[in-house]
Amino acid sequence: MARKKEAKAQGPSRDHLQTYQRMNFLYQASALMAATTAQTQQEPRSKWNDNRTRSLNGLGRYYNSTMRKMARRLVIRLDPHVKRSICKRCDTMLLPGKTSAVRIQHQPETTTVTTCLICNTHKRLIARPDYELFNDKAEIRPDMETEAVEKADA
Template identity: 35%
Template sequence: MAKNSKKKSKVTNSTKRFFVPNREAFQRMNFLYQAAHCTLVHNPDNVELARFYITTMRTIAKRLVLRIDPSIKRTICKKCNSLLVPGVTATVRMRAKREQHLVVACLSCKAVKRFLAREGYQLWSEKTELRVGLQMEQTQTANQTSESGQSSQTTSEQESK
């Protein structure tokens, strides 16, 4: 009488993980971004190390074809890959020539980024309607799969009676 040596592990809600493709790559990119930011905050003269971290982060994203969040893209210089920290590696000004906008200029390469500062302005990726629409689509597909499973169960129950 041999007992089954396999133990069943209980899965709780706190330990349950959702499947995210390339989870390790996103964690690595997050770490590199945070390391670059901490490097600049603690030692503003160490711009080259922060630039190396950001370059490595972008290389990982390009190699694995991953999208970097727009809020993170806004804080990185496209030209020299330095982290744009106001007062340390960048200057920030509000201008109102055509329309009010925020001008961020990199102190290393003098590249300029402009962001619209219109009241109520949102990026396309930050709009709530987009998120609500995606959630509705996900719930509809989940409902359709559960309904098809329930209808097959009810027909099999009726046939067995």
């Protein structure tokens, strides 16, 4: 007789739990580095650039590239929200107003265009009011089912 299949547990497997934790740390550290500027004591390089602050953006890009390499090597999918917040070309964390510019286009369909201010790459996302990412649907994630029931009761 054949064995019964065990129900798959939701969330990361025990094998990749430490990897997910490390990737989460790298993502958070990258966001912090992209938002932080450091004061320098060095003389300005040119007489026109008297700004003595320096961005830690390069370190954040290194963290993002390391996170992507880990996911690629272990064949782990990154969350779509994480993918949308990282530039594909230069691995910069896309923070509106600091490292990216966000605008809305209305032709031919309403689209959110995020432009990386480092490498000028454009990321276009169609903005449909009824669109929901696959992993955000309540049927897929059991922890979201309770939230959906609570919203329906209210």
